[in-house]
Amino acid sequence: MDEVDPQQQLEMAGRLYEMLEPGRELGPWETVFTEEDVRAWAAAAGHEDPWYLRRSASGGVQCHPAMTTPISIWLFQEERHRMLGEPAQPLVGVHAAARHHYLAPVPINKRLSARSKVIDKYIRRQRYYVVVETRTTDEEGQDIVHSRDTFLLTPVRIPDGAG
Amino acid sequence: MDVTAREPLVGAELEPVTRIARNTAQGKGIHDDTRAKTLGFKGAPVPGVATFAHVIDMLIGFFGSGWTDGGEVDMAFTSPIYVGQSITARAIVREKKAEDSGLRVFLDVWVENEQSQKVATGTARGLLPAAGRP
Numbered sequence: 001m002d003e004v005d006p007q008q009q010l011e012m013a014g015r016l017y018e019m020l021e022p023g024r025e026l027g028p029w030e031t032v033f034t035e036e037d038v039r040a041w042a043a044a045a046g047h048e049d050p051w052y053l054r055r056s057a058s059g060g061v062q063c064h065p066a067m068t069t070p071i072s073i074w075l076f077q078e079e080r081h082r083m084l085g086e087p088a089q090p091l092v093g094v095h096a097a098a099r100h101h102y103l104a105p106v107p108i109n110k111r112l113s114a115r116s117k118v119i120d121k122y123i124r125r126q127r128y129y130v131v132v133e134t135r136t137t138d139e140e141g142q143d144i145v146h147s148r149d150t151f152l153l154t155p156v157r158i159p160d161g162a163g
Numbered sequence: 164m165d166v167t168a169r170e171p172l173v174g175a176e177l178e179p180v181t182r183i184a185r186n187t188a189q190g191k192g193i194h195d196d197t198r199a200k201t202l203g204f205k206g207a208p209v210p211g212v213a214t215f216a217h218v219i220d221m222l223i224g225f226f227g228s229g230w231t232d233g234g235e236v237d238m239a240f241t242s243p244i245y246v247g248q249s250i251t252a253r254a255i256v257r258e259k260k261a262e263d264s265g266l267r268v269f270l271d272v273w274v275e276n277e278q279s280q281k282v283a284t285g286t287a288r289g290l291l292p293a294a295g296r297p
Contacts, residue, residue, distance in 0.1 A: 093192065154202070
């Protein structure tokens with residue numbers, strides 16, 4: 001566990017907010033979900049005998065659609081690290097909202113590719129927010145999920161009169 | 164699958180799904196107890212991803228295979244959820260529209276805690292496949 005200092009968190013969030021302009025592209029990010037990943041996901045979630053681990057007539061284990069939810073987070077974190085370098089403490093943000101549109105079953109043992117774009121940023125209730133859209137496709141280029149995620153860069157509030 | 168056999172009424176509630184919240188990202192980012200407390204939380208909040216998955220489970224229970232044929236969910240995580248809390252995903256049918264491939268159902272969805280406080284709110288829509296479709 002790395003210690004965090006609220007003042008430093010706010011300083012990093014402000015710097016990132018200034019740099020992340022709408023239109024900035026993130027990625028690509030590639031990943032493959034295996035049967036092992038699906039089982040690990042079920043174990044972490046505490047799902048016992050879930051539908052997606054039962055062998056279906058058309059095949060075996062399936063990916064839970066929500067397994068794609070972290071993809072935009074991974075992409076955003078990767079970009080955040082690239083922009084902030086190696087800070088003494090990690091910037092700790094919060095996933096504030098998610099809109100996901102599922103267009104096809106999430107394939108197993110096949111490469112998924114995702115690209116994101118910053119589409120908006122704003123300050124609300126003295127906090128920094130960034131909105132990112134992500135398109136995830138399979139190996140053939142078929143759309144699997146389109147998502148829009150809102151990230152609170154830090155829960156630390158901007159002091160009155162600043163920013 | 165015969166959609167008419169389970170066509171919902173506007174205002175009807177889907178079968179709620181209750182679970183005990185788990186921290187699926189223990190120690191990462193804000194999902195670390197000490198870090199979260201330093202930043203004003205009571206403890207490590209459960210990831211929004213886990214809450215989102217909970218809602219999707221409820222929706223898949225209702226829509227079945229139709230969920231991956233255009234299912235869409237839009238949620239705001241409005242209050243932190245902590246490990247061990249009992250949370251319930253709920254949804255009410257707001258509107259429905261017939262399409263060639265089935266019935267498109269629009270829902271208001273939310274997640275509430277043991278005190279019946281809404282901790283995530285949003286909307287969803289999905290397709291109940293027409294008869295004869297998988």
